[in-house]
Amino acid sequence: NAGVTQTPKFRVLKTGQSMTLLCAQDMNHEYMYWYRQDPGMGLRLIHYSVGEGTTAKGEVPDGYNVSRLKKQNFLLGLESAAPSQTSVYFCASSYSAGSGKMNTEAFFGQGTRLTVV
């Protein structure tokens, strides 16, 4: 059981370049999230999804876009990377109906370390 898998694990981008981060989960979870983690800031929610085909903005959505075309995948896109987007990005998922787990128990991937120069 792989859980939540993020690709890539590391990436260096030049300012203005674009990229897509992929998150895949095999737990049949309904909800998926993208967070960024910066020193002293904790986890900040970028975008989230409550089901296939749905997306919503979180706390810090500017400069990012997301898509959830399949239930198991959640993509995070950076259209024009900026140095302020240098961070560690975490994908998480939660809630499977009938699992007995509460919807707030989130399972996290290993993170993607992104540096924008």
Added chain:
Amino acid sequence: QKEVEQDPGPLSVPEGAIVSLNCTYSNSAFQYFMWYRQYSRKGPELLMYTYSSGNKEDGRFTAQVDKSSKYISLFIRDSQPSDSATYLCAMTTSNYQLIWGAGTKLIIKP
């Protein structure tokens, strides 16, 4: 002011000590309170959760919620070097959007 405040530490204690980690919050609507543990270069993992007020115990870990003071705590008994990690508190109302503390880095010295 942040909705959830957590001292970033680091907190350094000798092996075997009792550790107390805390968070304060401002939103009285929070009902679910969680503690996540994050090892270096890993994603957070759920350690304990509590609904509303009261205590919950799981092995060496005890989570405590005081809604009247808007204060939550995590106690670790007989601390081990393997407990060295960053501990993040998280809380939410009745939905799925978690509000996170900044995390406290804990170091257990052998």
